[in-house]
Amino acid sequence: MSFARLKTALRGPVIAVACAAALGGCGEEPGVDEPAREGLAIEIGGIDYDVGITRQLNLAITPDEAFYDGPPAKPGHALYGVFVEACNVSEEPLTTTSDFLVEDNQGNEFEPIELPEDNPFAYQATQLAKDDCVPEQGSVAQLGPISASMVLFDFPLEATENRPLELIITPPAGGGEAKRIELDL
Numbered sequence: 001m002s003f004a005r006l007k008t009a010l011r012g013p014v015i016a017v018a019c020a021a022a023l024g025g026c027g028e029e030p031g032v033d034e035p036a037r038e039g040l041a042i043e044i045g046g047i048d049y050d051v052g053i054t055r056q057l058n059l060a061i062t063p064d065e066a067f068y069d070g071p072p073a074k075p076g077h078a079l080y081g082v083f084v085e086a087c088n089v090s091e092e093p094l095t096t097t098s099d100f101l102v103e104d105n106q107g108n109e110f111e112p113i114e115l116p117e118d119n120p121f122a123y124q125a126t127q128l129a130k131d132d133c134v135p136e137q138g139s140v141a142q143l144g145p146i147s148a149s150m151v152l153f154d155f156p157l158e159a160t161e162n163r164p165l166e167l168i169i170t171p172p173a174g175g176g177e178a179k180r181i182e183l184d185l
Helices: 003-024 157-161
Strands: 042-044 047-056 076-088 099-105 148-155 163-171 179-181
Touching: 042 179, 047 163, 047 179, 076 157, 099 148, 148 157
Parallel strands: none
Antiparallel strands: 042 047, 047 076, 076 148, 099 163, 163 179
């Protein structure tokens, strides 16, 4: 067997062992004891929430102009899209949350900007059958450049310096405890 094939064959098991060692020995629950990281799905009330990316929007360029058709950020502020995928990993239909909040390291809290339902990239709480996701398979948001739905925030520029900023996801009533994801700004 060539060295390249051996490397490829061993890559999966080596990554699995490294991940198990990194996560298994901690005894901490991601999102509760310590904020989870972007790109790692966390289960909240039977729904896996995965923040794929957080980024500042520039409404003067493509594709950002399609994400939000509203007023630009006022001076001293910036618009940030938090791009989320939510998938039902339970055996029964469940409703995704609509309760998102961002908190900076000074305790300042920021609520999302409400986006119109006709915005194809806007995250909207919805009921999902087993194994269904938001954004829906084949939708503009799922097929778009980020493959996720957007939760939009308006941050004062000084808040972006108060890192880390954490997205707090609270499940619908009776769905368990809120969890945190550290945003990569």
